[in-house]
Amino acid sequence: MVSLVICSGKGGTGKTTLSANLAVAMAQYGRDVLVVDADIEMANLCFHLGVDGSSPTLHDVLAGKADVTEALREAHGVKVLPGAISLTALKHTDPERLEEVLRVLDAHDVIVIDAPAGLGRPVLTALSVSEAALLVVNPEIPSISDALKTRVVAGKLGTSVLGAVLTRWRGAPEEIPVRDVETVLETKVLATIPEDANVRAACSFGVPLVLYKPDSPAAQAVKKLAADLLGEEYRPLKIGLGRRLKNLLFRL
Numbered sequence: 319m320v321s322l323v324i325c326s327g328k329g330g331t332g333k334t335t336l337s338a339n340l341a342v343a344m345a346q347y348g349r350d351v352l353v354v355d356a357d358i359e360m361a362n363l364c365f366h367l368g369v370d371g372s373s374p375t376l377h378d379v380l381a382g383k384a385d386v387t388e389a390l391r392e393a394h395g396v397k398v399l400p401g402a403i404s405l406t407a408l409k410h411t412d413p414e415r416l417e418e419v420l421r422v423l424d425a426h427d428v429i430v431i432d433a434p435a436g437l438g439r440p441v442l443t444a445l446s447v448s449e450a451a452l453l454v455v456n457p458e459i460p461s462i463s464d465a466l467k468t469r470v471v472a473g474k475l476g477t478s479v480l481g482a483v484l485t486r487w488r489g490a491p492e493e494i495p496v497r498d499v500e501t502v503l504e505t506k507v508l509a510t511i512p513e514d515a516n517v518r519a520a521c522s523f524g525v526p527l528v529l530y531k532p533d534s535p536a537a538q539a540v541k542k543l544a545a546d547l548l549g550e551e552y553r554p555l556k557i558g559l560g561r562r563l564k565n566l567l568f569r570l
């Protein structure tokens with residue numbers, strides 16, 4: 319079992335979107351994957367995977383009101399441990415208990431942990447329960463600056479940073495280039511995920527992009543990242559000329 323935390327420092331970088339899609343992509347490579355919403359205060363992973371965010375959830379488990387197995391859902395080939403969407407669920411929730419909750423679930427090949435933004439207690443818990451981390455960054459200075467803090471803290475907690483995922487990339491001249499991201503964060507950019515309007519549509523339907531638009535450049539980038547992380551061979555989808563041209567134009 320490997321636990322992989324998806325973290326960033328800054329909010330809104332694309333952690334939850336990546337967590338849902340990476341988990342489903344890894345399951346497509348035959349792995350038994352659990353994805354956990356560890357954003358205790360702003361849980362919203364359930365929407366990306368189209369699962370119910372009402373009780374019992376991780377919040378009930380952390381409050382000692384439910385058994386972890388009761389809170390598990392299954393969607394799109396992955397197990398999901400959603401957080402609660404209600405504000406009142408935050409009462410009596412103890413994020414410190416996350417570690418013991420995850421220990422019970424160690425039968426999975428991979429546990430993907432969707433971390434909150436910032437460097438508060440829940441983030442520290444998510445980092446410290448994970449063996450490895452991916453830093454999600456956007457090609458802009460604030461995002462990279464915040465990710466650097468997370469990188470340093472991850473190092474102090476003994477979480478191995480596998481690399482960065484540069485997401486919401488548009489290829490615009492003002493964007494920070496990959497090599498600069500790598501220099502600042504002192505880690506490799508493992509994937510570049512383009513800005514894709516389908517991400518929003520996919521979330522509206524509760525279906526991750528890798529299933530909603532599997533031939534889109536963003537979905538293919540996630541699929542390749544999943545393959546690379548798992549040591550699997552990535553085979554791009556065979557797509558028609560129209561889509562190929564569209565993808566090419568999109569990348570320019």
Ligand SMILES: Nc1ncnc2c1ncn2[C@@H]1O[C@H](COP(=O)(O)OP(=O)(O)O)[C@@H](O)[C@H]1O
Nearest residue numbers: 329330331332333334335486512513514517518
């Ligand atoms: N590749 C992408 N293309 C377009 N929009 C994206 C992409 N990745 C994420 N988003 C959008 O960015 C916003 C923040 O994403 P989210 O995954 O919730 O970030 P975080 O979990 O880091 O706060 C959402 O509106 C989401 O739809």
Ligand SMILES: [Mg+2]
Nearest residue numbers: 333334357433
């Ligand atoms: Mg999030």
